[in-house]
Amino acid sequence: AHETSHKSILLKHPSGAEAEVRLFGATVTSWKVDNTERLFVSKDAILDGSKAIRGGIPVVFPIFGTDEKIKLPQHGFARNSDWEYVGLLTDNDEVSVRFSLKDNQLKQSQRSAWPHSFRLNYTVALTEKTLRTTLVVKNEDEDTFEFKTLLHTYFQISDISKVAVSGLSNLTYIDKVQNAAKVVEENQKVTIAGEVDRVYANVPEEVTIEEDGQAKYRIVKTGMKDTVVWNPWIDKAKGMGDFGDEEYHNMVCVEVGSVADWVKLGGGQTWTGGQVITAL
């Protein structure tokens, strides 16, 4: 299985925009607009399929974090599974690639931890300035199952002290740095001057990441209820073997997902969620 983890698909758009997606975890590991890399991948990221890639856009499914009842590694199995390449598509101005992950592709330990029949279809689509990542979850069981899912996007920035995230004001967030306290966001713009790890619930569809007062990325989510803002800062950065001690200066994670509550999906039903990110 490891040999496929090195396989990647390079999407090229006529405008020159590019995206690279690895079969391992269906992880987008590069997104270039105007010849500039817009995603952060750690220089120490492990790319041999032995653990989830530290950067790009890992797909988090069927759990977010860990769960005392569901014995899966943190953030579930999707980001460290070998997905199947389904095909490439050019439709109007979009160049896209599709991957799938089915329950019978999982390791036995994963299937027994989350014993449901399912199929995931994941599309990565490129236009000149946008990257769209859409996940479709199909419940192929008779019975309802529930899951949490999130697109763990690492945005490339040049200086975390100049970053502001707008579109989150007046929302309630769970602050993982304050023992999961519920806090109302009173700032128009969220800035980062220390470890930040927050799950904002019921977030409007559009959030913007600014740097030095300039809007750099726009994130428009569909079907996803929540948005996580994460920066590990100094101590957590030192504690991650696959993340450089100083790299927290150059990334911010703004992660669209449905993670505050479980998504319930009836037998035979499908669920769709995703994001369109724009390089501004």
Ligand SMILES: O=P(O)(O)OC[C@H]1O[C@H](O)[C@H](O)[C@@H](O)[C@@H]1O
């Ligand atoms: O190290 P990982 O399993 O990739 O998790 C990295 C981070 O993911 C999310 O952002 C969570 O909110 C954080 O609590 C976690 O530290």
